[in-house]
Amino acid sequence: MTRALERPAPAAPAPASVHPRRVVIGFIMALVLLGLSIAASLLVGTREISPVTLWSALVNPHRALTDHTVILDLRVPRTVVGLLAGLALGLAGALMQGVTRNPLADPGLLGVNAGASLFVVAGIAWFGVTSSLGYVWFAFAGAAVAATIVYLIGSLGHEGATPVKLALAGTALTAAFTSLITIVLLADSEAFDRYRFWAAGSLVARGLDAALPLAPFILVGTVLAIVAARMLNALALGDDLARGLGQNLVTARIVCAVAIVLLCGSATAMAGPIVFVGLAVPHVARWITGPDYRLIIVFSAFFGPTLLVTADVLGRIVAQPGEIEAGLVVAFLGAPVLIALVRRVKLAGL
């Protein structure tokens, strides 16, 4: 008896195991899908480009050839932006669902992206910020403020953060921030002009020069997310049990919060406020992996970029010869996911 008590508690409990073959097949599928989406993003557009041309453009680029410049100056940048932003949003969604134990958590739904937007707008209008490295600090501050508010709301009340409460709070937060954004924009037509293109959720708005400086933030966020995965497994058992297993709850929540703010802030600064990527991706991942957050995080890191890049490709196909922003396509793909989740008999807490 005493022996059992003295034994060191396992750092992370191993959640109910899923068939490993399912995970392996799922992982191969995820890799293939990611590769396909990248290839499609490089090949599809108003200008038909053959795989052979693509290969030569990547291996042996000639600036004189139009096809090569289209690939290198237009399609590669938007694909990279899509990959980075999708990675950030997918991971942020998984972290948020884990830390709030809530199946409806998503950076967009919970108002974190709206908070980042409000601060970015204030930066554009009042501080004359134009570079995305300038945007990003405002985005971090806004994401942090919004995440704090949502978290406070979630921790209030006896029944804790129910999915309805959290989602409504996030929507209300978004409505409030949107209203404040509109007030700022009404007075400043130049800021409005810049904002409206950014807010549509486009991957082409600001090119590679603007996106790459944000990559380090996303990298740090990704590392933190991987570190947090074990902690999320402990948190999933409930506060008391997690504490009993030796998990420091405050540390776990702070690591997650920092990662979420870094990921949401850089994704929003890069591509505008995009909803539903963070909602749908972890659910697909969980469907393959089961409840182990170590696997959910890894799969989300692959599915997030796949979803956003695919949405961008779809936006190019649907509206030829023009195109629809990836953010809007994702909203229309993601809302049905939310509705399907809600229509399931009962929303079980995570």
Added chain:
Amino acid sequence: MTTRSEMKTDVASLSHARARQSRREGRLVLALLGALVLVAALSLAVGAYSLSVPDLLRTLTGQGTQSENFIVLSLRLPRLTLAVLVGVAFAISGALFQTVLRNPLASPDIIGVTGGASAAAVFGMLILGFGSVATSLAACAGASIVACAIYLLAWRGGVVGYRFVLIGVGVAFMVQGLLGYLLSRADLNDAQGALLWLVGSVSGAGWRDIALVAVVLLALLPVIRVLSGRLRVLQLGDDLATSLGVGAERTRLALLVVAVALAASATAAVGPLAFVAFVAAPIARRLLGTGGLALIPAALIGALITTVADFTAQHLLPGQLELPAGIITGAIGAPYLLWLLATSNTTGKGA
């Protein structure tokens, strides 16, 4: 030890409390009416050309000079009337939504109904080049379509409040995306016009808008009166309500239809005036200290909010620019909403 006499005193104190409550509601209604009359008088009298109280009374009884008649009766009175009407309509709509869906945050402006109206109206304005009448119709149609879609998607052998709310949240985000798309595609000037409409303003109120909201309100008030009685029964729970002869599902549907009609007509007339539907009923409940429906106080508070907001936007802010009333309701409503979220969002029902 609960004795029979104690139970009797319980019943007695309950009816006593109920009487006190209704007296309290009466006093509140009187106070709100008084405040509303005061704000109305101010709105009519104060401006670039200000009138004294006797002059105002003379003008209102039809004996003013030509310029007084023009300023008060043709410019300020329509604006005031419209502000009052949309305030009432938004407030009742919000109160009904929040009560039927049993969540203090579930007002039409949060769950996408007003957003549907906005998206349709902006689509009409920017893509189809609609004028004001067609835009109003588009707004009504948009709100109805979105509300129907939410209801149908939430239907699973009955509509449960939380499912309706969450699907509304999803739809709200979809509509928001659509709005962003429309705004980014339009010419900057047109987009700014649309943005102004999206804030909501009662300036340039015409009698046509007033007639629209007034007719809808007058037609629906008797219905609301009947239905709100049933709503009180409904709050006892679906089973009990059914055994008392009140069809729960049908009553809920009827109430939502009424609430959508009110929100749609008000949005069509002035645009989606931010947060009026959302805050009116919670303020009324807070002032009354009850969790009851309190439709009349809520309606008066709605009217008070819109009239005060419009007056503030017109006269109390510095600068030459006349601002739309929605700026004020948004600037005040947004922090209030955050505060409400932080302090009292503990009653949300759901999975």
